[in-house]
Amino acid sequence: MSELTKLTIAQARDKMAKGEFTAVELTEAHIKAMEAKRDLGAYIVETPDLAREQAKASDLRRQAGQAGTLEGIPLGIKDLFCTKGVQTTAASRILEGFKPQYESTVSGKLLDAGSIMLGKLNLDEFAMGSSNMTSYYGKVTNPWKSKSDAAKQLVPGGSSGGSAAAVAARIAMGATGTDTGGSIRQPAAFCGITGIKPTYGRCSRWGIVAFASSLDQAGPMARDVRDCAIMLGAMAGHDPKDSTSAPMPVPNFEAALTGDIRGLKVGIPKEYRPDGLSDEIQKVWEQGIEWLKEAGATPVEISLPHTKYALPTYYIVAPAEASSNLARYDGVRFGLRVEGSSLDDMYKKTRAAGFGAEVRRRIMIGTYVLSAGYYDAYYSKAQKVRRLIADDFRRAFENVDVILTPTAPSAAFGMDENTDDPVTMWLNDVFTIPTSLAGLPGLSLPAGLNADGLPLGLQLIGRPFDEETVFKVAGVMESAAGFTATPEGV
Amino acid sequence: MIIQGDTGDWEIVIGLEVHAQVISNAKLFSGAATAFGAEPNDQVSFVDAGFPGMLPVINEKCVEQAVRTGLGLKAQINLTSVFARKNYFYADLPQGYQISQYDMPIVGEGTLLIDLPDGSTRAIGIERLHLEQDAGKSIHDMHPSKSYIDLNRSGVALMEIVSKPDMRSPEEAGAYLTKLRTILRYLGTCDGNMQEGSMRCDANVSVRPVGSTDLRTRCEIKNVNSIRFVQQAIEYEARRHIDVYENGGEIKQETRLFDSVKGETRSMRSKEHAHDYRYFPDPDLLPLVISQDLVDGIKATLPELPDEKKARFMAEYGLNAYDAGVMVAEKDSADFFEAVAKGRDGKTAANWVMGDFFATMNSDAKYTWTNPPVSAENLGKMIDLIKDGTISTRLAKDVFIFMVETGKDPATIVEEKGLKQVTDTGAIEKAIDEVFAANPDKVAEVKAGKDKLMGWFVGQVMKATQGKANPGMLNELIAKKFKE
Amino acid sequence: MSLDKAAVRAIAELARIEVRDEELDHLAGELSGILHFVEQLAEVNTDGVPPMSSVADLTLPMRADVVTDGGQFAAVLANAPDGVVEDHGGFFTVPKVVE
Structure with a gap:
C-alpha cells in the first residue's frame, strides 16, 4: 500500500502544487493498487495506458503553470458516462464493445480540470439496483468485512457500487457516480465514504446513459466532504446541450466549508423512523443530531407526511421513463444484435439476451404503467403524488435550512440477502428516494460503525441549489464524527 | 359527392393529416443539417x-x-x-420513440377556406397543428434479405396539421391540400413538395x-405522394367501404397503403399490431413556453395570405373570383400579376397574364418565376402602349412574341x-380610297x-396598312366613307 | 391488479422482449407483486394536484437555427453491427421489412 493512495484529493493537490510528487507518480501508485485489487470487481475496464499518458500531459501542464482544479488527480468514472474511444457499457451486455465517439459533459469537464481517468467503474446494470449484483460484468465486492463473519461477502450498495468500492479501497482518489433514487448515497454509506447527489439540473446529463431522465443526476464520490466539494466544482455547470441543465453559476463549494453552522436549523423528519428501523441506525442518527447541537445548530422536528409513498411513486416513475429510454437498445446502430427472422424477432431476441432480469422487469413494469387504460391509474397518479412529496419538502424548508436523516435503513448486507423479492431490495432506498423525487441535493457521509464494524451513513438534504449549506453542515459533522476507519488492508 | 350504392346513397367523410417538413437549416432537436442529397447517414448527429x-x-x-x-x-x-414521447419500435425510429406533442400542441383550432371550381369557398376546420420529429428512411429494395436504414431525415422538424373530418369529396380533399400548400408556401414554412416527401398526406376515410x-x-391511408393520388385513394377507399357495408360486412379500423400502379388500397402488414403508443411528457424537455410578444412579432411579419389577396384583387382590380383564385394560387404569380396590374386596368392585366403569358410560361420548362418569358415591367409597359x-391589341400580340424572343422593351x-x-x-x-377605287362592285353591294x-x-384596309391602322379609327372612317 | 400470463405476454410484446412460455408464470407473479406494492398510491388524495413531470423550475431553452453537427458518418457508423460500412454502403441494416 503506497502512502500516495492514502491521501485525499485536497492533500494530493496541495502536495503536487508544492512539487512533492508528480501526477505520473500518483497515477502509477493508483494503477498498481487498482491492479492489485481486481478481486473487488470494481472496474469493468482499466485504462492504465491512457492514464499514464494523461498523467504525463498533466505534469507538463503544471510545469507550464496551467494546472486545473483537479490537476493530476486519478479518478474512476462510472461506466454510465460515455467516454470517447473507451468502452461504455452501463454494465449491460447490450452495450458490450460500445465505444462512444463522444465524451459526456461531466467526464469531459473532469478531464478539462486536469484529472486522470483510471478506468470505467462497475455498477448495477443501467444503474438499476441497490447492490451492484445486476452487472453483466460481475458483481462488486464491498472492501469492508463484518467482524462477526469475516468470510461473508458484502455488497457495496448500488448502483454506483464500483465507484464506492474503488474509493473505499483506495484504488481511485474519487469517482463519479450517478444517483436516480439513491445510487450515490446508499453505496457511499455502505462503503464508508462521502458522496453527494447535487440538485437536479446542477450537473449536465449529456452523455450519461439515461435511466430515468427526470431523476438522474451525476455527483462525486470521494473520501471526504472537501474532496466532494472540489470534485463537484469541476463537474457542475450549465450545459446548453441538456435542456434540463440549470443556467446557474457554480459557487466555490470548497469555500462553503467554514465550520460555522451556528444558528442553522436542522430538520428531523418524524416520518423517517419506520417500524423496524434498527437501533444502530437510530443511534447514529441521534448522535448526528447531538453533534449539530454541539456546533450551535438547532434541531427542529419536521413532518414530511407523504414519505411513505415515495417508494411506490418512484417505482412507477423511474421504470416508466426507463422503459422509453431503453427502447433505443435495439440491435440496429450499436451494441449487441441477435439476428432474427423479422425485424420484431430481432428486437425481441436482442433485448431478451442483452438485458438482465432486473432491467427486463423494470422495462415491463414501465411499459405497463404507461399503457392505454393504465396511464391515469399509475403514471399520472404517481406524478401527482410526486408533487405532494416535493411540496412536503418545500414547506419544510420554509422553517429549516437543512434536513438530517439516515442514508439507508441498514449497513451493507450480504450478497446472498435481499435477493428473493425485488420490493424488499428496493426498501434500501427508502430514505434517499424522496430527495430524488423532489430533485433536492442529498449528501451521505460516514458517521460511525455498527457492532459488526461496518460503516453507517447519515444523509443531509438541502434546498434546491443550496449545496453550499449541505457541504458546510457535512463538514462540521465530519469533524465531529472523526471517522477514520478503513476497510482491512487499506 | 354522393355515391349511389345498391342500398341507397352514401356520403364520404374525410379528414386529412398532413405532415409538412419545416423549412429550417438545422433539425428540430439537433444541429445536423436538413438539406437533402447527402451520403447515407451523413447528416446525422448522435441525437438523431x-x-x-x-x-x-x-x-x-x-x-x-x-x-x-x-x-x-x-x-x-x-x-x-x-x-x-410517442413510443413504438420501428427500423427508422432510432430512439424507439418519436418526440411529438400529444395533449398540449403548440397550435389549436383554426380554419382553412378551400376554393371550389365554381368560384365558391368552403371553410374546413383545423383541429390542431403540432411539432414532431421526422423518422429516417427505410429502403426495402437494395438487398435481398435486409432493409437499409438512412437516418439523414431522422429528426427533421415536421408540422402535423390535422383537419376536422369536414371534407365530403375527393375534390374537396384536393382543394384542401392545394390551399394548404399555397398557404405554407406563402408563409415560407414548408416547400410543399409532395413528390419529394416534404409534404405528406394521410387520409382518414369513412362513409x-x-x-x-x-x-x-375509418381507415387511414398512409403517405400518398400526390394530390391526384390522394383523391384516387379516397374514392377507391370510399367505394370499398360501401361494398363491404352493402354486402353485410364490417369495416375494420386499420392503416392502409395506396398502390398508385393498381389504383387501390391494401392493408399494411407492418401495422397489423394494434398500437399502444404510451405517450408521456418527455422528461428530457421542459414545457415549451413562448411569449405573446413573440407571437405578435411573428404576426407582424406575416405576408398577405391568399384569401386576403384574392379579396383585394377582386376589389382593387375588378377580377372575378375564379381569376383572382388562379392568380393567388402561387405567391409568385400573384406578385407578377400585381407588378403588371399596379396603376393599370386590372382586367386587361389579368387577361394578358392568364392568356399569352401563362401559355408561354407553361410552354417551356426553362421558364420559371425567376426567369419569366417576359418581365412584369415590360408586360406592363406593353399594356400602356395599348x-x-x-x-392595337392585335399588334400587341406580335409585340409580346418579340419580347419573348428578344427580351427587349416593348x-x-x-x-x-x-x-x-x-x-x-x-x-x-x-x-381606304385605294381599296374603294379597286373594288367598285363591292362598294356598290354595300351601298345596296x-x-x-x-x-x-x-x-x-388593315392588310394594306400591315395591320397598323388603329382599328377604332378605321371602322369610323370606313363608315363615314360609305355615307358620303 | 394481478397480471395473468396473457397480460405479461402482451407487455413483453409491447416492450419487444422475448419471453419464454415457462417464464410467464414467474414473471406474472413478480410483476403482480410490484403492482400490488405501488397500488398503495390509490389511498393518497390527489384531487386538484397537477402531475409533476419535472422538478426543474424552468422553461424550455432553445437553440439557434444553425448547423453545428453532422457530417460524421464514420463516427455514426463506427459501432454498428452487421458490417454496415464494408458490406452495406453505409446504411444501417435490419431484417427485411414488408410493408
Whole structure:
C-alpha cells in the first residue's frame, strides 16, 4: 500500500502544487493498487495506458503553470458516462464493445480540470439496483468485512457500487457516480465514504446513459466532504446541450466549508423512523443530531407526511421513463444484435439476451404503467403524488435550512440477502428516494460503525441549489464524527 | 359527392393529416443539417441516431415556423405546449420513440377556406397543428434479405396539421391540400413538395348513408405522394367501404397503403399490431413556453395570405373570383400579376397574364418565376402602349412574341419593327380610297344594303396598312366613307 | 391488479422482449407483486394536484437555427453491427421489412 493512495484529493493537490510528487507518480501508485485489487470487481475496464499518458500531459501542464482544479488527480468514472474511444457499457451486455465517439459533459469537464481517468467503474446494470449484483460484468465486492463473519461477502450498495468500492479501497482518489433514487448515497454509506447527489439540473446529463431522465443526476464520490466539494466544482455547470441543465453559476463549494453552522436549523423528519428501523441506525442518527447541537445548530422536528409513498411513486416513475429510454437498445446502430427472422424477432431476441432480469422487469413494469387504460391509474397518479412529496419538502424548508436523516435503513448486507423479492431490495432506498423525487441535493457521509464494524451513513438534504449549506453542515459533522476507519488492508 | 350504392346513397367523410417538413437549416432537436442529397447517414448527429446519453435541444426557428403556420391558419396559438414521447419500435425510429406533442400542441383550432371550381369557398376546420420529429428512411429494395436504414431525415422538424373530418369529396380533399400548400408556401414554412416527401398526406376515410350524422369506422391511408393520388385513394377507399357495408360486412379500423400502379388500397402488414403508443411528457424537455410578444412579432411579419389577396384583387382590380383564385394560387404569380396590374386596368392585366403569358410560361420548362418569358415591367409597359393607342391589341400580340424572343422593351420593339399603329387620319383615308377605287362592285353591294361586306373592307384596309391602322379609327372612317 | 400470463405476454410484446412460455408464470407473479406494492398510491388524495413531470423550475431553452453537427458518418457508423460500412454502403441494416 503506497502512502500516495492514502491521501485525499485536497492533500494530493496541495502536495503536487508544492512539487512533492508528480501526477505520473500518483497515477502509477493508483494503477498498481487498482491492479492489485481486481478481486473487488470494481472496474469493468482499466485504462492504465491512457492514464499514464494523461498523467504525463498533466505534469507538463503544471510545469507550464496551467494546472486545473483537479490537476493530476486519478479518478474512476462510472461506466454510465460515455467516454470517447473507451468502452461504455452501463454494465449491460447490450452495450458490450460500445465505444462512444463522444465524451459526456461531466467526464469531459473532469478531464478539462486536469484529472486522470483510471478506468470505467462497475455498477448495477443501467444503474438499476441497490447492490451492484445486476452487472453483466460481475458483481462488486464491498472492501469492508463484518467482524462477526469475516468470510461473508458484502455488497457495496448500488448502483454506483464500483465507484464506492474503488474509493473505499483506495484504488481511485474519487469517482463519479450517478444517483436516480439513491445510487450515490446508499453505496457511499455502505462503503464508508462521502458522496453527494447535487440538485437536479446542477450537473449536465449529456452523455450519461439515461435511466430515468427526470431523476438522474451525476455527483462525486470521494473520501471526504472537501474532496466532494472540489470534485463537484469541476463537474457542475450549465450545459446548453441538456435542456434540463440549470443556467446557474457554480459557487466555490470548497469555500462553503467554514465550520460555522451556528444558528442553522436542522430538520428531523418524524416520518423517517419506520417500524423496524434498527437501533444502530437510530443511534447514529441521534448522535448526528447531538453533534449539530454541539456546533450551535438547532434541531427542529419536521413532518414530511407523504414519505411513505415515495417508494411506490418512484417505482412507477423511474421504470416508466426507463422503459422509453431503453427502447433505443435495439440491435440496429450499436451494441449487441441477435439476428432474427423479422425485424420484431430481432428486437425481441436482442433485448431478451442483452438485458438482465432486473432491467427486463423494470422495462415491463414501465411499459405497463404507461399503457392505454393504465396511464391515469399509475403514471399520472404517481406524478401527482410526486408533487405532494416535493411540496412536503418545500414547506419544510420554509422553517429549516437543512434536513438530517439516515442514508439507508441498514449497513451493507450480504450478497446472498435481499435477493428473493425485488420490493424488499428496493426498501434500501427508502430514505434517499424522496430527495430524488423532489430533485433536492442529498449528501451521505460516514458517521460511525455498527457492532459488526461496518460503516453507517447519515444523509443531509438541502434546498434546491443550496449545496453550499449541505457541504458546510457535512463538514462540521465530519469533524465531529472523526471517522477514520478503513476497510482491512487499506 | 354522393355515391349511389345498391342500398341507397352514401356520403364520404374525410379528414386529412398532413405532415409538412419545416423549412429550417438545422433539425428540430439537433444541429445536423436538413438539406437533402447527402451520403447515407451523413447528416446525422448522435441525437438523431438515438445514441446513449444524447439529449434534445429545440431549434427556435422550428417553433417560430409552427407559430407562423398557426397564424396563417387563423388558429389558436398555445403559449404553453408540451412535448411527449410517442413510443413504438420501428427500423427508422432510432430512439424507439418519436418526440411529438400529444395533449398540449403548440397550435389549436383554426380554419382553412378551400376554393371550389365554381368560384365558391368552403371553410374546413383545423383541429390542431403540432411539432414532431421526422423518422429516417427505410429502403426495402437494395438487398435481398435486409432493409437499409438512412437516418439523414431522422429528426427533421415536421408540422402535423390535422383537419376536422369536414371534407365530403375527393375534390374537396384536393382543394384542401392545394390551399394548404399555397398557404405554407406563402408563409415560407414548408416547400410543399409532395413528390419529394416534404409534404405528406394521410387520409382518414369513412362513409355513411346520406342523412346520417354518425361517424363510422375509418381507415387511414398512409403517405400518398400526390394530390391526384390522394383523391384516387379516397374514392377507391370510399367505394370499398360501401361494398363491404352493402354486402353485410364490417369495416375494420386499420392503416392502409395506396398502390398508385393498381389504383387501390391494401392493408399494411407492418401495422397489423394494434398500437399502444404510451405517450408521456418527455422528461428530457421542459414545457415549451413562448411569449405573446413573440407571437405578435411573428404576426407582424406575416405576408398577405391568399384569401386576403384574392379579396383585394377582386376589389382593387375588378377580377372575378375564379381569376383572382388562379392568380393567388402561387405567391409568385400573384406578385407578377400585381407588378403588371399596379396603376393599370386590372382586367386587361389579368387577361394578358392568364392568356399569352401563362401559355408561354407553361410552354417551356426553362421558364420559371425567376426567369419569366417576359418581365412584369415590360408586360406592363406593353399594356400602356395599348392604352395610349400606340399599338392595337392585335399588334400587341406580335409585340409580346418579340419580347419573348428578344427580351427587349416593348417601345424599342415597336420602334424597330415599325409596329406603331397608324392614327394619322389622312394615311388611313388614303388607304381606304385605294381599296374603294379597286373594288367598285363591292362598294356598290354595300351601298345596296349588304352590310356584311363592311368587315371585308376593314380587313382589306388593315392588310394594306400591315395591320397598323388603329382599328377604332378605321371602322369610323370606313363608315363615314360609305355615307358620303 | 394481478397480471395473468396473457397480460405479461402482451407487455413483453409491447416492450419487444422475448419471453419464454415457462417464464410467464414467474414473471406474472413478480410483476403482480410490484403492482400490488405501488397500488398503495390509490389511498393518497390527489384531487386538484397537477402531475409533476419535472422538478426543474424552468422553461424550455432553445437553440439557434444553425448547423453545428453532422457530417460524421464514420463516427455514426463506427459501432454498428452487421458490417454496415464494408458490406452495406453505409446504411444501417435490419431484417427485411414488408410493408
